[in-house]
Amino acid sequence: MITLHDIHKYYRTGDQPLHVLKGVDLHIREGELVAIMGSSGSGKSTLLNILGVLDSFDRGTYTLAGQAIGNLSETDSARLRNRLLGFVFQSFNLLPFKNAAENVALPLYYQGVGRKERNYRAEKFLDMVGLSDRKTFMPNQLSGGQKQRVAIARALVAGPKVILADEPTGALDSKTTQEIMALLKEIHSRGNTLIIVTHEQDVANQTERQIILKDGMVATSHTQPQAA
Amino acid sequence: MLDGLQEILFTLRQNKLRTLLTAFGVFWGIFMLILLLGAGRGMQNGIWQDFGSDVLDFFIVWTAETSVPYRGMASGRQITFTLADIEAVKQQVSGIRLISAERFAQNGNVNYGRKASNGQILGVPDEYFQVKDDVPFNFGRKVNPLDQDESRKVVLLGKAVADRLFAANEDPVGKEVRVKDVVMKVVGVFYDKGGRGQNSERVLMPISTMQKMYGGGEITDNIWVRPLPGVDPFELEKQVLEVLKRRHDVSPDDRRGINSFNMAMPAQSVNSLFVGITVFIWFVGLGTLMAGIVGISNIMIITVKERTKEIGVRKALGATPFSIVSTLLLESTLVTAVAGYIGLVCGVGLLELVSFTLRKAGVVLPYFLNPEVDFGVAITAIMLLVGVGVLAGLAPAVRAARITPIEAMRAE
Structure with missing residues (x-):
C-alpha cells in the first residue's frame, strides 16, 4: 500500500538547512495497523506529513496505492488527499461553526457529492462511531473523546485507502484513550490501513507493528506477537 | 455551484459582524459618491437654469x-x-x-x-x-x-x-x-x-x-x-x-x-467653473471610494488571517487551492456587490426624495435644481469598487491557498 524509499527532507530555517529525514525506507501493507514512534525531534511528524501528502520531500521515492507521489501540484495533492487519505489530528481540527454531521460531510463536499447524499453518508458514519444522538451538536458542545470520534468519522467518510492519525489520543485522558483506541482497532478490523503516530507506548503496543524513528531514520521495525 | 453558494452564505452568517462591517464600508462609499454626484449635478442644473434659454454658442x-x-x-x-x-x-x-x-x-x-x-x-x-x-x-x-x-x-x-x-x-x-x-x-x-x-x-x-x-x-x-x-x-x-x-x-x-x-465668453467661464466642480466632486468621491477599498482590503486580509486554520483543515480534507481562492473571492464579491447596490439604491432614493420634496414644496434654492445621478457613472463606480475589492482580496486569498496544510493548521 505504501512504499517509501530513501526519503530525505530538509527544513530551511536560518542559513543552515536542517536535515530532518535522512533516508527513510518503509513499507506498509494493505490492511496493516502500524505505529510510528520516536522521541521529539526524531522526525515522526514530518514523516506523517509526507505520508499524508501534506508536505513535500527533497529526495527519494514514495508510492501510495500504486501511485508515485512527488512533485505534485497543490491541486493534484489536494485531490489525492481527498480520495486516498483520511486524517485524524491530535487537536481534532473540527470547524467550530459546523455541527458534527456537517464536519463529517466536508470531504464529500470537496468530492462534489450532493448535499442529500453527503448528509446521509455523514450520519451513517456518525452512527458507526457511536454518536447517533450527537449529530447536530456543535464541536464546543462535545467532549474531547466525542470530538475525536467526529474526526474519525470524517476521516472515514470518503472511503480512503489509508488513515493517518497524528497523536490521536494526545489530548485525551486514559479512559477516553482506551475508547478511541478500541474504535480505531475496530475500524482496522474492517480492513482499513491505519498509521498512528504516537509517543505513548501503551498506544503503540496495541498495534501490529511499531516503527521507531531515530535521528531521521527508521531505527527498528518489528512486528508484535501480542497484537491482535 | 449552488452548493458552493450555500457554503458561502453559511460562512457569511457565521461572521455577521465582519460581514456587516465590510458591507457598511462599501455601502457608505457608494452612498456618499452618489450623493456627491447628485449634489454636483443639482448645482450644474441650477446654474444652467440661471443662464437663460438661448443656445449657448451664438x-x-x-x-x-x-x-x-x-x-x-x-x-x-x-x-x-x-x-x-x-x-x-x-x-x-x-x-x-x-x-x-x-x-x-x-x-x-x-x-x-x-x-x-x-x-x-x-x-x-x-x-x-x-x-x-x-x-x-x-x-x-x-x-x-x-x-x-x-x-x-x-x-x-x-x-x-x-x-x-x-x-x-x-x-x-x-x-x-x-x-x-x-x-x-x-x-x-x-x-x-x-x-x-x-x-x-x-x-x-x-x-x-x-x-x-x-x-x-x-x-x-x-x-x-x-x-x-x-x-x-x-x-x-x-x-x-x-x-x-x-x-x-x-x-x-x-x-x-x-x-x-x-455668448462663448460667459459660457467659457461657466464651463471652467463646471470643470472645477466636477474635478472637485470626483476628487472627494474617489477619496471616499478609496477609503471603502482600503476597508475591504483590510477586512479581506483579516478574514484570511483569521481563517488560516480553517483553510488548512479544508486543504487537508481535499480542498484545492482553486476552491479556496474562488470561495474567498466569491464571498467578498457577493458582499461588496450587494452592499454597493444597496448604497446605490439608497443614494438615488435620497436624491429623488430631496428633489421631490423641493418640487412639492415649491422651494427654489439658488444654484440648486433637480439633483440627479448619471446612472452609468454610478454603475461604473460600483463595478470599480467590487473589482478593486476582489483584487484586494486576491493577494491574501492566494497566499492563504499556497501555505501548506500543516503550517495553516498550526496557526492560531
Whole structure:
C-alpha cells in the first residue's frame, strides 16, 4: 500500500538547512495497523506529513496505492488527499461553526457529492462511531473523546485507502484513550490501513507493528506477537 | 455551484459582524459618491437654469453711432443693418451654421376683444427659431418659410401676453387679435425665461409682414450668428465684424458703431467653473471610494488571517487551492456587490426624495435644481469598487491557498 524509499527532507530555517529525514525506507501493507514512534525531534511528524501528502520531500521515492507521489501540484495533492487519505489530528481540527454531521460531510463536499447524499453518508458514519444522538451538536458542545470520534468519522467518510492519525489520543485522558483506541482497532478490523503516530507506548503496543524513528531514520521495525 | 453558494452564505452568517462591517464600508462609499454626484449635478442644473434659454454658442451683432471718424466721415454716424448685410456675410464668411435677422418695432398694443396687452413687437425670419431652439414652443407652431414668403398676418404670443388676453381655459391658437389695428391670427404661444421672463412679453411676426406693416424696408436691428460645430466662435465673430464694418465704412477700431456680444465668453467661464466642480466632486468621491477599498482590503486580509486554520483543515480534507481562492473571492464579491447596490439604491432614493420634496414644496434654492445621478457613472463606480475589492482580496486569498496544510493548521 505504501512504499517509501530513501526519503530525505530538509527544513530551511536560518542559513543552515536542517536535515530532518535522512533516508527513510518503509513499507506498509494493505490492511496493516502500524505505529510510528520516536522521541521529539526524531522526525515522526514530518514523516506523517509526507505520508499524508501534506508536505513535500527533497529526495527519494514514495508510492501510495500504486501511485508515485512527488512533485505534485497543490491541486493534484489536494485531490489525492481527498480520495486516498483520511486524517485524524491530535487537536481534532473540527470547524467550530459546523455541527458534527456537517464536519463529517466536508470531504464529500470537496468530492462534489450532493448535499442529500453527503448528509446521509455523514450520519451513517456518525452512527458507526457511536454518536447517533450527537449529530447536530456543535464541536464546543462535545467532549474531547466525542470530538475525536467526529474526526474519525470524517476521516472515514470518503472511503480512503489509508488513515493517518497524528497523536490521536494526545489530548485525551486514559479512559477516553482506551475508547478511541478500541474504535480505531475496530475500524482496522474492517480492513482499513491505519498509521498512528504516537509517543505513548501503551498506544503503540496495541498495534501490529511499531516503527521507531531515530535521528531521521527508521531505527527498528518489528512486528508484535501480542497484537491482535 | 449552488452548493458552493450555500457554503458561502453559511460562512457569511457565521461572521455577521465582519460581514456587516465590510458591507457598511462599501455601502457608505457608494452612498456618499452618489450623493456627491447628485449634489454636483443639482448645482450644474441650477446654474444652467440661471443662464437663460438661448443656445449657448451664438453671438449677436448690433449697431449704434460710430465713435471714430473714418474715410472722411465724422463720428456720430448712425449705422443700420439690412437683410443684404446678412446675405453678404453668408457669402463671404465660412463656418456659419445659422444667421438670422431680428427686427424690433416699437412696443405696441395687442388687442383681443376688449382686452389689450402691451408687448415688444419683433419681426423675425424662420431661421430665428433655430437660435431659440431651447425655448419651449408649447402651443401651435413657429413662423415658417411660407409665412415669410407670403408675408402672412400671423403672430406668436409670449406667454405673458397670451395670459393677459385669454382666459385660462381659452386656447389662443387660431384666435384673431389686432396688432396696430391689423387683424392677425395667433399661430403659437411660447415661453422664454430670458430677461427674467420679460422675453415672454414679446410678440413675434414674420419679418416680411413687419416690413409691410411698419415700413423701413429691409432693415434689421440685430444679427444672430451660430457657428458650425468645431468652428472657433471668437474667430468667426471677428470675420463677421470685418465684413460688416467694411460694408458700412466703419473703422476697424470703432467699438461702438458695430457692436457684438459673444455668448462663448460667459459660457467659457461657466464651463471652467463646471470643470472645477466636477474635478472637485470626483476628487472627494474617489477619496471616499478609496477609503471603502482600503476597508475591504483590510477586512479581506483579516478574514484570511483569521481563517488560516480553517483553510488548512479544508486543504487537508481535499480542498484545492482553486476552491479556496474562488470561495474567498466569491464571498467578498457577493458582499461588496450587494452592499454597493444597496448604497446605490439608497443614494438615488435620497436624491429623488430631496428633489421631490423641493418640487412639492415649491422651494427654489439658488444654484440648486433637480439633483440627479448619471446612472452609468454610478454603475461604473460600483463595478470599480467590487473589482478593486476582489483584487484586494486576491493577494491574501492566494497566499492563504499556497501555505501548506500543516503550517495553516498550526496557526492560531
